[in-house]
Each structure stands twice: as structure tokens, then as C-alpha cells.
Amino acid sequence: MEVPILKQGDFLIASIQSALTDADLMALRDAVVTKVGHFRSSGVIIDVTVLDVMDSFATRTLRDIAHMIRLRGAETVIVGIQPDVAFSMVQLGLTLEDVATALDLEEGIAYLSRRTKEIRKGVASRGR
Amino acid sequence: MGGKAAQGRMTNNETFYEVSGTLLRELVDHLRQNRSQLREEWARRISADKLLTAMSEEEIFAEATSIYDNYIEALETQTFETLQAYARNLSERIIPRGVETHEILGIVLQLRDVLARSLFSQYHVDVEKCNRMFDAYEPAANRVANTVALGFVEERERIIREQQEAIRELSTPVLQVRERLLILPMIGVIDPQRARQLTEQLLRGIRANRAKVVVIDITGVAAMDATVANHLVQTVEASRLLGATVIVTGLSPEIAQTLVNIGVDLGKMNTVAGLQGGIEEAERLLGYNVVHSLAAAGTELEA
Numbered sequence: 001m002e003v004p005i006l007k008q009g010d011f012l013i014a015s016i017q018s019a020l021t022d023a024d025l026m027a028l029r030d031a032v033v034t035k036v037g038h039f040r041s042s043g044v045i046i047d048v049t050v051l052d053v054m055d056s057f058a059t060r061t062l063r064d065i066a067h068m069i070r071l072r073g074a075e076t077v078i079v080g081i082q083p084d085v086a087f088s089m090v091q092l093g094l095t096l097e098d099v100a101t102a103l104d105l106e107e108g109i110a111y112l113s114r115r116t117k118e119i120r121k122g123v124a125s126r127g128r
Numbered sequence: 129m130g131g132k133a134a135q136g137r138m139t140n141n142e143t144f145y146e147v148s149g150t151l152l153r154e155l156v157d158h159l160r161q162n163r164s165q166l167r168e169e170w171a172r173r174i175s176a177d178k179l180l181t182a183m184s185e186e187e188i189f190a191e192a193t194s195i196y197d198n199y200i201e202a203l204e205t206q207t208f209e210t211l212q213a214y215a216r217n218l219s220e221r222i223i224p225r226g227v228e229t230h231e232i233l234g235i236v237l238q239l240r241d242v243l244a245r246s247l248f249s250q251y252h253v254d255v256e257k258c259n260r261m262f263d264a265y266e267p268a269a270n271r272v273a274n275t276v277a278l279g280f281v282e283e284r285e286r287i288i289r290e291q292q293e294a295i296r297e298l299s300t301p302v303l304q305v306r307e308r309l310l311i312l313p314m315i316g317v318i319d320p321q322r323a324r325q326l327t328e329q330l331l332r333g334i335r336a337n338r339a340k341v342v343v344i345d346i347t348g349v350a351a352m353d354a355t356v357a358n359h360l361v362q363t364v365e366a367s368r369l370l371g372a373t374v375i376v377t378g379l380s381p382e383i384a385q386t387l388v389n390i391g392v393d394l395g396k397m398n399t400v401a402g403l404q405g406g407i408e409e410a411e412r413l414l415g416y417n418v419v420h421s422l423a424a425a426g427t428e429l430e431a
Contacts, residue, residue: 079371083331086366095365102371103338111371 003028005035011043011112012036013105016050025061033068042119043112044069047105049080059094066099075115077101079108151264156204158250159243167196170235170242179234182225191218192235195276199239203268208275215279223284232280236273243269300326302333308340309410311403315348323359330363334372341410342367345403347378354390357383361392373413374398377406 001024006013014032036044046062048054066076077100081089089095100115102108159166171192174180180188194214202211219232247265251258300322303311312330334342344360346352352360364374375398379387387397400406411418 078369081369083328083335083366083370086331086369087327087362089369090362090366096369101369103335103340107338107340107371 003031005031007035007039007041008109010041010116011045011109012039012041013045013047015047018050019053020051020058022057025058029061029065029068032065033072036069036072036074041074042116043075043077045105045108045112046076046078047080047108048078048085049082049104052082052085054081054085054089054094056092056094059089059096063096063099075100075112075119077108077111080104151261152203152206152268155247155261155265156200158247159200159203162246163196166242166246167192170196170239173238173242174235177234177238179231179238180222180227182227183222191222195235195239199272202272202275203265206268208271211272211275212279215276216283219280219283223280223287229277229281229284233273233277236276240269240273296322296325300329302329304337304339305407306411306414306416308338308414309343309407310334310337310339310341311343311345311407313345313348313403318349318352318356320355320359323356327359327363327366331366331370334367334370339372341373341375341413343375343377343403343406343410345377345406346383347380347403349383350380352383352386354386357386357390357392361397364397368396375400375406375409377401377403 001018001020003014003016003020003024006015012032012035014028016028020028032044032046035041044065046065048062051058062078066078069076078096079102081101100111102111167189171185171189174188174192175185180191183191195218198211198214202208222232244262244265247261248258251261301313303313305311310330310333312326312333314326318326330342330344333339344363346360360376364376367374377400379399398409400409408418
């Protein structure tokens with residue numbers, strides 16, 4: 001099932017609706033990385049609230065997406081990981097080390113707003 | 129020769145089953161007739177052996193009476209349900225008063241002994257009959273003693289299970305101290321099962337309270353083995369996946385050593401010395417600024 005990618009201001013929201021196959025994940029990766037350039041977005045939120053299983057492939061793909069988005073000049077945050085999922089991920093050693101995570105969509109947007117503000121300030125101060 | 133012996137035993141058994149019914153009735157009648165005398169004898173021996181010290185003489189006598197009656201009824205009917213229910217009820221009443229397993233076992237075996245002696249003095253003239261009488265009495269009496277003792281132990285185990293459950297519930301509170309700040313005080317011995325439960329409760333708590341920062345205080349944990357320490361680290365990482373920062377406070381020197389020995393990556397762990405320091409750090413992360421109102425007023429006046 002395809003993942004809808006919504007534009008919300010400066011950010012893109014990829015809201016996963018059902019369990020995803022590996023092919024779906026690859027499609028999501030390609031779509032997000034393309035659209036982030038297309039809409040000139042400064043941040044991407046991937047909402048995984050509905051997922052009650054996260055295997056190593058899904059985790060790796062999410063990490064890859066975050067890295068690719070960073071290379072494209074934007075930020076990524078994964079939101080809505082369920083408590084049980086979080087714990088089993090950690091037990092399997094899938095800790096998404098350098099990827100930002102947040103509790104839910106609201107938190108994710110707050111995080112990205114803060115991040116982009118920081119980055120802009122950094123650029124501005126460097127420019128001076 | 130061996131075959132003959134076996135045959136002989138079999139016929140013996142057959143006669144045993146035939147007569148045991150009538151014998152048992154005779155036995156029950158005998159015990160009924162001597163009820164008050166035997167019951168007093170029994171109560172006297174309970175006091176003499178200093179059993180059931182938690183109960184008064186009158187209580188012992190009252191309980192002795194009902195146990196005696198139930199005992200005979202069970203012997204007579206050969207059904208143990210009533211006795212079982214009674215034993216459970218009795219245990220429920222006397223366990224909270226500190227009656228021990230050996231006391232219950234002691235009084236039941238005493239009753240068995242008292243009754244056996246009475247039977248012996250009644251029938252010892254006729255050895256053959258006496259033997260058969262005991263053949264009928266012993267299995268039933270054993271079963272009665274077994275039922276009562278088992279009822280007591282089962283009740284006891286039920287209470288222990290209930291208390292364990294209560295301790296488990298009480299010992300893992302996840303508390304909200306400020307908007308988006310949770311504290312989790314860990315106290316006592318952390319075994320892997322409890323560690324797992326703590327983690328589950330914490331992760332649910334983070335979700336339910338929309339927490340951003342969690343302070344785990346382990347001042348009350350004396351020691352931690354490698355498994356549990358690892359679990360703690362996993363909890364910290366899992367909390368991060370939910371978007372919450374964890375601050376661990378109150379690490380004892382022993383636990384600090386354990387963590388270093390198992391090679392925990394302390395870069396991921398945010399540790400602060402005391403609970404106060406942990407809460408202050410959490411407030412800083414959340415952007416709170418706590419000001420002492422009197423001191424603030426004082427400085428204003430000075431200014």
C-alpha cells in the first residue's frame with residue numbers, strides 16, 4: 001500500500017497507514033527523497049504510529065531515508081513508535097542511533113520548527 | 129509358593145473391603161459416643177505442647193470442637209469436600225494471627241493420635257478386630273490430616289501470591305512531577321522480571337503523560353547484575369525512541385562499577401548524582417526556571 005505524503009507548510013508528513021512490505025518501504029524512500037526537493041521542504045516527519053512490528057529492514061530503511069534527507073539539506077524525525085515496538089527494537093539492537101525521534105506528530109512538528117529555527121540562526125550568524 | 133502368598137493377600141484385601149464399611153460405622157459410633165471426653169483430651173494436649181499460642185483457650189476449644197466434628201463426618205461419609213472448605217475457612221481466619229504450618233500439622237496429627245489411642249484401649253482385647261479396625265481407620269485418618277494440612281498450605285500460598293502481586297504493583301510507580309516530567313523511583317531488588325515490568329510501565333507512562341524527560345532514581349537499588357544493568361540501558365534507548373530523554377540519578381558506587389564492567393556506553397546515559405540534581409537538570413531541559421519567591425522578593429527589595 002502506498003504511503004501518502006502530505007505537505008504541511010515547510011514540512012512533509014509521510015503518514016504510514018498500514019503494515020508495509022519491503023517494496024512499499026523502498027517506494028516510500030524514493031518518493032520522500034524526491035518530494036523533499038520538489039517542495040523545497042526543510043523537514044520530513046515519518047509517522048509510524050500504526051506499525052506494531054519494526055523489523056531490521058524497516059529500521060534500516062528509515063535510517064537510510066533520514067541520512068538521504070540530510071544530504072538533501074533537510075531534517076527528518078520519526079514519530080509515534082509504540083512502547084512495545086520501541087522495546088523490542090532496542091532488544092534487537094535496532095536503535096536508530098543518529099535519527100531524531102519524537103512522541104507523536106505534534107512533538108515532531110515542534111522538534112522540526114525548533115531545529116529549522118536553530119539552523120537558520122546558525123546560518124545567519126555565520127553570514128554576519 | 130509365591131503365588132500362594134499373593135492369593136492369600138488378595139483374599140485378605142477382599143475381606144478388608146467387605147468389612148471396612150461396617151467397621152468404619154462402628155468406629156464412627158465409638159468416636160461420637162466419646163466425643164466430649166476425646167475432645168477435651170485433645171484440647172489439653174494442644175495446650176500442653178504449646179501449639180496455637182496465638183489463640184486463647186476458649187478459641188482453641190471452639191475450633192477443636194468443629195474440627196473434631198468435621199473430622200468424624202469426613203471419616204463417616206468418606207467425602208472430603210466439606211472438610212476441605214472448612215480447612216480453607218479456618219486457615220483464612222488463623223493465618224493472619226500468625227499460626228504456623230507446623231502448628232496446624234501438629235494439632236491434626238495429635239487428633240489422629242488421640243483417636244487412635246482411644247480405639248486401641250477399646251479394642252485391644254481382640255487383637256484381630258483391633259487390627260482390622262486400624263486398617264479401616266488409618267487410610268481415612270491419613271487422608272483427613274492430608275486434606276487439612278494441604279488446605280492450610282494452599283491458603284498460605286494464595287496469600288503469598290497476593291502479597292507478591294501487591295508489592296510488584298506498589299514498587300513500580302511512575303509519577304508525574306511537572307508537566308512532561310516523570311520520575312520513576314526504583315527501590316529494592318530488581319530481578320529481570322521486575323526490570324521488564326518497570327520498562328513496560330515507564331514506556332506506557334511516557335506515552336500516556338506525553339513526557340519529554342524521565343528521571344529514573346536508583347538510590348534505593350543496592351546492587352544490579354549485568355542483565356538488569358543492560359536492561360536499564362535498553363530502557364533508556366527505548367525511551368529515546370519515544371522522544372523522551374532519560375536522566376539516571378543516584379547510582380551507587382557498586383552499580384557504577386557494574387555499568388563500567390559490562391562496558392555500557394555512558395555517552396547515551398545521562399547520569400546525575402542525586403534525585404534533586406536530576407530534577408533540576410530535567411527542569412533545565414524542559415525550560416523551567418524555579419525561583420525561590422522570598423529570595424526573589426528580597427533581591428528585588430535590595431535592588
